[in-house]
Amino acid sequence: MTNEDFTTFPIDAVSQERLAAQGLRLGLVDTSDAAAFDAWLRADLRGFHQGDPSEKVLKEQREGLAYRRTTGVWDETVDEPVVPVATVNSWPANLTVPGGRTVPAWAISSVTVAPTHRRRGVARAMLESELRTAAALGLPLAMLTVSESSIYGRYGFAPAALAADLVIDTKRARWTGPVPGGNVHFIPNERFVDEVAGVHERYRLSSPGELPVWPLRWQQLAGLTGDDEARKRGLRTLRYADEQGETRGVAIFKIDGGDADFTKHTLHLEHLLAETDDAYAALWRFVLEMDLVSEVRAGLRSVDEPLLWQIADFRGVKAEVQEHQYLRVLDVPVTLESRSYFSDGAITLGVTDDLGFATGVWRVEVANGAATVTETTDAPELTLTVNQLSSVLLGGVRPSTLLRASGSPVPDGMDALFASDRTPWLSVWY
Ligand SMILES: CC(C)(COP(=O)(O)OP(=O)(O)OC[C@H]1O[C@@H](n2cnc3c(N)ncnc32)[C@H](O)[C@@H]1OP(=O)(O)O)[C@@H](O)C(=O)NCCC(=O)NCCS
Structure with a gap:
């Protein structure tokens, strides 16, 4: 820059x-x-x-x-x-x-x-x-991130990280995962703002798709902004402290319903972020085992939540998947060289771009986890639109899926080349 x-x-x-x-x-x-x-x-x-x-x-x-x-x-x-x-x-x-x-x-x-x-x-x-x-x-x-998915494709943007809205039947789901040794504590909403910022800063490099979050976003999440006093009072905030007392995860939720049947409240999980597996397990278990709650609703979750493998009944969770983090490549070599790779390979890649920024043909050579990208006059072995390239960048969308969807042949090794070790996830709107 x-x-x-x-x-x-x-x-x-x-x-x-x-x-x-x-x-x-x-x-x-x-x-x-x-x-x-x-x-x-x-x-x-x-x-x-x-x-x-x-x-x-x-x-x-x-x-x-x-x-x-x-x-x-x-x-x-x-x-x-x-x-x-x-x-x-x-x-x-x-x-x-x-x-x-x-x-x-x-x-x-x-x-x-x-x-x-x-x-x-x-x-x-x-x-x-x-x-x-x-x-x-x-x-x-x-x-x-977008209000409507139909707006930004024409400018070269495309989804690179998806998100899932979960509806969990707590009686069916029943926690079967680990029970960590630390403790879950209620904390004041004011403290949550600092704790979530700390956890997010320590967590974000492990999750492709995340970006630094500005303080106002956390204040809004904690109900500390705006004129809605009732919202602030309805929110409950938690931290998970590990066995040394250090905060390793946070959650914020509100509970409503239960009018017709007091055992059937709904818990709306507005955010849950964990920097360790222990914090993740402890907070999810706390939420799922809450007395008088029959349903947990959690928006904007990863499409690859370990939670699904920590409960007794897989079908106790209904997931609605949406696209969330949109990317738009402007500089092909810099972007492709910025990430790590988990499989060696090479391809001569053509990119088309109506606005011209990413148009060209590049030799992409990946060895020992790093890409070297050089412009070439050779014929491309594979041509992607800038939207397709933007979608596969984080490893959350397979090139083969996009190529099959557009009726194009799929060169060998493409999925392995662009794969990531972590499913991308972005935990906030911006
Ligand atoms: C979405 C919004 C910004 C579009 O503004 P606009 O000035 O009417 O858009 P333009 O006239 O520049 O249209 C550009 C193109 O987008 C298309 N388009 C605009 N809004 C669209 C929508 N909501 N859905 C699908 N296509 C849309 C237009 O048809 C046009 O297509 P074309 O280039 O193929 O002719 C405007 O409708 C708006 O403010 N909506 C409410 C707020 C919002 O949703 N903002 C987006 C936040 S992520």
Whole structure:
């Protein structure tokens, strides 16, 4: 990455001109200017169908999100011209890739276009601008999570880590896994924020797909932000302390239901993160064995949870799988060389990309866990779209699955070449 300040790096001229032709201004927000930032935050929340924020919410978000590059689109002809008609923010973040390594990636969030200005190319102009800005800053890939899966494929993004929503019948599931020696403790929500941040920092390099999480996200998870006092009071937070008393895992949940039958409450597990197998087992066991709870609902879990092998009845868990972490390769050699590999091999790989960033042919040679990637004029043995390449990068999607889906031949050794030692998982939204 260049040493330029990413928050003030000049706005992309191509998209700026395209929007100017429609009478719209693409520009940056100075997040130290509270009035300007508040107007942007109000537009962002409106875009996601949230209510108009209180001063408390605005202050939390001003403090929590000021570090990001904050971009808006303004229309001088609307009744409230200080409020942008479109928003996006972005920042560089180290994405975990296979082998406990990271690659700097351009995280993109808060993509909204006002309903009054939708479907006239504003989102396209912003997304293309974000990709060109990331490339100009020297970031080799971009990433985001999505509200709808149909939006971002056209810009070269594709799912690289999936997630599962679990519904667990606790009476059927019954814990059969290990019973670790440490202890589970209730802690105040305020303490949870520090504990979860610590566990996540120590955990994230072991999970391809994770990225550093900013403090506001943990505060929101713990119910410490916003105007919903009832939500805060309903949340219970836990830590698992190992036999030395050190925190190794955390969980946060709320319980409701039980009106018709007091033995049938539902426990909503909002987050469970463990840096050791003991912490994982102890927290899941605690949750599954809670008295007066017949159902546990847990969203955004890994699609490869050891939990499924720690219960008496596999069919006690229903899983609904969705795509979650989207990636978009911009620089093929840097991205492919950033991760570890678990099988030697070589391929001449062609990549197609409608926006041009990743277009080319590369010789990829993998030996002793590392790839060397050089541009070549040879004919490719395999050609992937940039979406397909982005999907297989973390090892969570097999190249053969994508190639078979598109009716293309599958070269030998491709799945082994891109495989990871860990199923990718991202434990938060961003
Ligand atoms: C999604 C959203 C940002 C799109 O903005 P927009 O300015 O209307 O999009 P554009 O006019 O630039 O459309 C670009 C392309 O995306 C398509 N598209 C836009 N929104 C889409 C959607 N929700 N589903 C599928 N396709 C969509 C358009 O048809 C267009 O396709 P084309 O390039 O093939 O012609 C806007 O509808 C919005 O703010 N939605 C609510 C908030 C949200 O969901 N944000 C995304 C957060 S991850």
